[in-house]
Amino acid sequence: MSHAGAVHALFEEHAQRLQRVMQRLSGEPELARDLIQEAFVRLYRRGSLPDRPEAWLISVALNLFRNERAGRSRRKRILAAVPEERFVSAPPPAPGAEGLEHDERARVRRALEQLPERDQQLLVLSAEGYRYRELATALRLHEASVGVFLARARASFKAMYEGSTDGS
Amino acid sequence: MAPDDDESRLLGRLSALDRPTRPLRWTEVVAEGERRRRAGWRPVAMVAAALVCVSVLGYAAAGFRPVRQLARSIAASLGAASSHDASPHAPAAPADSAGIRVPVEDRFVIAFTAPAPGASARVRITAGEQLEVSTPDPRVTFNSQPHALRIDAHGAPAGFEIRVPDQAPWIEIQVAGRTVFRKRGSGVVLATRAPDGSWPVSLAAP
Numbered sequence: 001m002s003h004a005g006a007v008h009a010l011f012e013e014h015a016q017r018l019q020r021v022m023q024r025l026s027g028e029p030e031l032a033r034d035l036i037q038e039a040f041v042r043l044y045r046r047g048s049l050p051d052r053p054e055a056w057l058i059s060v061a062l063n064l065f066r067n068e069r070a071g072r073s074r075r076k077r078i079l080a081a082v083p084e085e086r087f088v089s090a091p092p093p094a095p096g097a098e099g100l101e102h103d104e105r106a107r108v109r110r111a112l113e114q115l116p117e118r119d120q121q122l123l124v125l126s127a128e129g130y131r132y133r134e135l136a137t138a139l140r141l142h143e144a145s146v147g148v149f150l151a152r153a154r155a156s157f158k159a160m161y162e163g164s165t166d167g168s
Numbered sequence: 169m170a171p172d173d174d175e176s177r178l179l180g181r182l183s184a185l186d187r188p189t190r191p192l193r194w195t196e197v198v199a200e201g202e203r204r205r206r207a208g209w210r211p212v213a214m215v216a217a218a219l220v221c222v223s224v225l226g227y228a229a230a231g232f233r234p235v236r237q238l239a240r241s242i243a244a245s246l247g248a249a250s251s252h253d254a255s256p257h258a259p260a261a262p263a264d265s266a267g268i269r270v271p272v273e274d275r276f277v278i279a280f281t282a283p284a285p286g287a288s289a290r291v292r293i294t295a296g297e298q299l300e301v302s303t304p305d306p307r308v309t310f311n312s313q314p315h316a317l318r319i320d321a322h323g324a325p326a327g328f329e330i331r332v333p334d335q336a337p338w339i340e341i342q343v344a345g346r347t348v349f350r351k352r353g354s355g356v357v358l359a360t361r362a363p364d365g366s367w368p369v370s371l372a373a374p
Contacts, residue, residue, distance in 0.1 A: 029189035
């Protein structure tokens with residue numbers, strides 16, 4: 001199979017769920033789409049497949065997301081130095097516009113974002129059915145430790161979510 | 169609560185984060201990959217075009233002279249000194265003096281013509297593969313041939329520094345046809361070694 005053919009096969013198998021992973025992590029559908037496109041374009045241009053293409057794609061997408069977030073933090077710091085009146089803020093969402101669905105999403109998002117980055121990634125990736133081996137390679141963990149880290153991440157998420165629900 | 173329940177609840181909760189998205193299409197990936205591939209060639213193509221232009225200009229500036237001179241013209245038009253001289257016999261001294269450097273492989277004769285009575289040379293055996301002759305007198309001219317180097321001092325009482333490679337099998341210095349120094353293998357004859365390790369040689373014509 002040609003390189004393009006092999007990348008195409010990987011695309012068919014992984015693009016959609018990787019896009020979902022990145023959307024859950026970022027909360028931004030368009031950003032998730034861009035990150036996954038960039039990861040696949042890099043794989044396409046690479047000329048050959050890495051040893052573990054699935055883990056490679058996850059790792060590249062997560063790194064791109066990290067860079068994007070770092071860039072945004074920098075921009076935010078720069079904008080914070082500019083007088084506030086120069087910006088026009090977006091209108092606030094209409095109360096109750098998205099109803100319960102919006103509330104639940106906000107709660108899950110809050111709980112997820114309170115976890116360390118690695119725990120967020122483990123939770124979201126494992127929810128998409130990625131195996132321990134791929135998680136270990138992509139997140140640079142020992143395969144034997146993935147189960148332990150994942151159990152802790154689930155417990156933390158549960159505590160955060162329930163705490164958030166109780167508090168709301 | 170059983171772990172499986174936890175797992176399914178977690179999955180359910182995470183799915184609350186899902187929002188409608190435009191699915192990414194394979195054709196978009198290929199189009200972007202190919203666009204970057206073409207963009208990646210652009211700088212290379214520009215450098216290649218620039219090199220062709222410089223070569224053409226250099227060739228025009230050289231007035232279609234031979235290739236060796238063309239190389240010099242291009243180097244000059246780039247404003248950079250060539251890393252090595254196109255001539256096999258490179259000058260060994262700055263402009264206010266004179267000198268030459270030549271490779272020596274077999275029997276080799278250094279022949280002085282028309283030296284002044286006070287002319288002299290100091291010969292040193294050095295590591296390396298090239299013979300070097302230098303003098304502070306810029307009037308001296310050199311004429312190198314396959315197995316000989318003719319040096320014309322034009323009657324000037326010039327002093328010469330001659331560096332003979334220790335690997336040279338046979339080198340002779342002649343003044344107006346008379347041999348005043350000879351190195352054969354590692355031995356030197358017809359000259360006396362000075363305390364500083366050099367061999368002073370008189371270049372006065374007989």
